[in-house]
Amino acid sequence: MIPSAFEYIRPGSLSEALAQLAQGGDGAKLMSGGHSLLPMMKLRLAAPGTLIDIAELPELQGIMIGTNEIVIGAATTHAQLEHHAELAEAMPLLPSIAGLIADPTVRNRGTIGGSLAHADPSADWPAAMLALDATVEVIGPKGQRSIPAASFFKGLFETDLRLDEIVVRVRIPAGSNQRGAYRKFRHPASGYAVVGVAVVLAYEANRCSGGRIAVTGHSAHAFRAKAAEAALAGYAGQPDQTERLIDLAFTGASPLEDRFADADYRTQLGRTMLRRALVDAISPV
Known part of the structure; x- marks a missing residue:
């Protein structure tokens, strides 16, 4: 199908994008890679009056690797993360997850910020951000906010991001004594995770002292x-x-159901993915 008519705007700065977002109100939508929004528009599931393209904003670019943290601009593509050699050395979990997303076309256009803001329940990056204890930085008319990943995802396609806010970057603590792994059962058509599990284990004196499972x-x-x-x-x-x-990971969790996987099957897949991710995470690096 063909989307409804809309006005296309490409702002030159983050402040200009915020102004246009405020001016457009409920009828304005942000677009970066567009791989989530554009299919919805073609199916008439979304019909924004104004489309604000923020993919080229300089304030949203870049991968910065520091001693204590890694900072990733929201408009960084999956492919940039997949092929970043320094990132692969500092935090190999991120490039490995990026390389599992959909297909090369999606990875070359889709962005980490867009994925987090869209909050598809089967997207890969949300699990990574939770397991890595990331912080999502957003900006709006009232200024900047730093939202822990643990508080960012609220429900089905729902986040703590307000309608007039833009995801600017993510900050990930860097730790040398940790091992991470990600396993997912890939949907054969979309490449989304039917279930995906990210594990990050922390070590002290070669002994696991704790960690996170998402x-x-x-x-x-x-x-x-x-x-x-x-x-x-x-x-x-x-x-x-x-x-x-x-057993502890999935006790009390409410599984989704669809034509591809009912509740029992989805939970069994989750158990298997967690088992494999744990094996990967404890293996020598």
Whole structure:
């Protein structure tokens, strides 16, 4: 189908984008890569009166790797993250996840900020941001806010981002004594995660001292498996502890259902992905 008529604007600065967003009101939509919004427009599931293209804004660009944190501009594409050699050295989990997203066409245009703002329940980046304890920085008419990833995802396609705010960047703490892994069961058509699990284990004196487990695709929004996280200390791949962690991770979680995966199947996939991610995370790097 052909989208409804709309006005296309490409602002030259972040302040200009904010002004245009405020002026457009509820009828204005931001676009970066466009791989989430444009299909919805073609299906007439979304009909913005004004489309504000922020993909080229300089304030949203760049990957900065520091001693204590990694900062990624919101308009950074999946492909840029996938192929960034310095990032692969500093935090290999990020390029590995980027390379699993959809296909090369999507990775070359889609952006990390757009994915987080859209908050598709099966997107890959939300699990990564939760497992890495990232902070999402946004800006609006009232100034800038820093939102912990743990508070950012609220529901089905719902975040803490306000209608008049723009995702600017994400900040990820850098830790040398941690190991990460991501496993997902890929939908054969879309490439989205039917279920995906990100695991980050922290180490002290070669012993696991804790960590974070995040799940995407299983429920209405990505979530931290906090009960399982509380049992990570001392984990070294013991089969009985692995099964206990898996039980804790999905107890009480409400699985999505669709024509591809019913609730039981989706939960079983999640358990399998977590089991594999745990194995990957404890393997020597």
